[in-house]
Amino acid sequence: MAASGLSGTEKKVAFSLASVFGLRMMGLFMIMPVFALYGQHLSGFSPLWIGIAIGAYGLTQALLQIPMGILSDKIGRKPVILGGLVLFAIGSLIAANADSIYGVVFGRAVQGMGAIAAAVLALAADLTRDEQRTKVMAIIGICIGFSFALALLVGPIVAQHLGLSGLFILTAALAVLGMVIVQALVPNPIYQAPRGDTVAAPARLRRMLADPQLFRLDAGIFILHLVLTAVFVALPLDLVDAGLVKEKHWMLYFPAFIGAFFLMVPLIIIGVKKKNTKATFQIALVIMMLALAGMALFSHSLTALSIAILLFFTGFNYLEASLPSLIAKFCPVGEKGSAMGVYSTSQFLGAFCGGMLGGGAYQLLGAQGVFELALGLMLLWLLLTLGMANPVMLKSYTLAAQVADKSQAQVMATRLSQLPGVAEAIVVLEEKVAYLKVDEYFDLRQARAVLGSPN
CATH class of the missing domain: 1.20.1250.20 (MFS general substrate transporter like domains)
Structure with missing residues (x-):
């Protein structure tokens, strides 16, 4: 195993999903530094509608973020991610062909309907071990930051040479590239990470x-x-x-x-x-x-x-x-x-x-x-x-628990709470996992012994 602790598969997962996330966010961000300058030819153009067009994706993202995450629990992560990228590409093409600012607003709202953030992060959790999950999430986070920086560079250059329409066509192309990466590079999960770590529970x-x-x-x-x-x-x-x-x-x-x-x-x-x-x-x-x-x-x-x-x-x-x-x-x-x-x-x-x-x-x-x-x-x-x-400064662990009934889960939770270094512990019978928050004095072997998990 590499010095980082990530396996080859986990590295592949981290960088492929980070690329998908980054390409999509770059497509959303590229309009920000240029729309007020290059959208002035659109009918209905005004400062108010500039702001609405820039931020329209946020409303549909906010409304659909949690439902899309829950849907990924029911039909799978990849179908939700691919469907979201299709919606993002469609919204980009709508905006590219719009001759009014209202058409751009509609296209941006459709872009936001492809709310895949929760599904991407849940898939990353499904495909990584608990002790390496934080590193994978950090790689995805860094890529999002880099995509914003790249959007500030690429957006003005593309708008200068291809105009606003060309910018939106590029965002559609980035969505298609994201779909190719999901299909070709992201492994298929053979299990789901515990729900408490990934998807919102209403x-x-x-x-x-x-x-x-x-x-x-x-x-x-x-x-x-x-x-x-x-x-x-x-x-x-x-x-x-x-x-x-x-x-x-x-x-x-x-x-x-x-x-x-x-x-x-x-x-x-x-x-x-x-x-x-x-x-x-x-x-x-x-x-x-x-x-x-x-x-x-x-x-x-x-x-x-x-x-x-x-x-x-x-x-x-x-x-x-x-x-x-x-x-x-x-x-x-x-x-x-x-x-x-x-x-x-x-x-x-x-x-x-x-x-x-x-x-x-x-x-x-x-x-x-x-x-x-x-x-x-x-x-x-x-x-x-x-x-x-x-x-x-506490670390989080999600550990498998060999638990058969509610009373055993309560006993396990009590014993875990009494271990040195454990600040908080809960055992979830339905998921057969234990969630722990621990400090530097925590001994993982002791916790696994309580839970009946392999060392």
């Missing part, structure tokens, strides 16, 4: 919403993607007004996004060394607030806007990367699938609302109004974090 969703720590994180990802979408309604137009021609926007976005990856490293190091994730989280929020303030105050200075964009992406990258891991740390044991379902729905709903609010604010108040609105929302998020607990 009965548990209300509990996720009522949890104060999870609510702060769900509200946070909602605000983060609202702000991102709203900013990209106004920022491209502001850059043109500041003297940067639209054909050269990628020369600013892409280096800024990559530079921000390096600048966020000190935040990560500080958080780990000080064991104070909450403080570094709040620092990232303040960095984004400074960026938005700079955009609002110095909208006619290209130098100031460039610095603000670098700061914006630094804070954004850190928050986007840290929020899913915080969800995993705060969610009740065995309910990660439900917690992530609410989180993903909040994320996509934020993108939709960001388009609506950003477009409306730009139409009424101009770019400065958009940035000030975004700044106010980030301040609200900062205030919400004041009551946020500092997460304890």
Whole structure:
């Protein structure tokens, strides 16, 4: 086995599914830096409809994210993923052939109906061992971040040479490439990972919403993607007004996004060394607030806007990367699938609302109004974090349990809870698994002995 701990199959799973996820997200993101600039020929064009078109995918994604995940439990992961990619390609072609902004909005909404995130992550869980699952999910997460950076580079270049229609045709081609990867490279699962790790359970969703720590994180990802979408309604137009021609926007976005990856490293190091994730989280929020303030105050200075964009992406990258891991740390044991379902729905709903609010604010108040609105929302998020607990560094395990009835499951759960290093334990009879959250003193062999699992 490789030094990373991933088997050959797990590496294949990680990189093939990361590619599928990344290609789709790249197709969604490419429109963001260019639509306000290259969509002005469409009938019905206005700042409000710019925002709606950019964020329309978020509404259908939010509505269908959890149902599509549940459907993947019933008919299989691959059929749902392939069907979602077909819908994404159809939506792209609708948008490519639209001569009005309303047609683009409809196409973007159809793109969002291909809500495959839950099914992709569930398939990744099905095809990987529990102890390696975190690494596979991290690879997928990194690929999503890279796809956003690539979208900022490719989107303006493609729009410059092929126009908006060519951009949407490219997104359809990316969806087809994703289908080929799913069919040719992704193995077929021979079992399903435990439901609590992957797909949302409707009965548990209300509990996720009522949890104060999870609510702060769900509200946070909602605000983060609202702000991102709203900013990209106004920022491209502001850059043109500041003297940067639209054909050269990628020369600013892409280096800024990559530079921000390096600048966020000190935040990560500080958080780990000080064991104070909450403080570094709040620092990232303040960095984004400074960026938005700079955009609002110095909208006619290209130098100031460039610095603000670098700061914006630094804070954004850190928050986007840290929020899913915080969800995993705060969610009740065995309910990660439900917690992530609410989180993903909040994320996509934020993108939709960001388009609506950003477009409306730009139409009424101009770019400065958009940035000030975004700044106010980030301040609200900062205030919400004041009551946020500092997460304890715990690992999660999902272990097979040789359990026959409910009373035996209760006994196992009690014995597991008494083991050194176990912070939380639950045994689920129906799934025949035990979910554990543990610290560095945990001994895996002791837990497997209790559960009757092989070493």
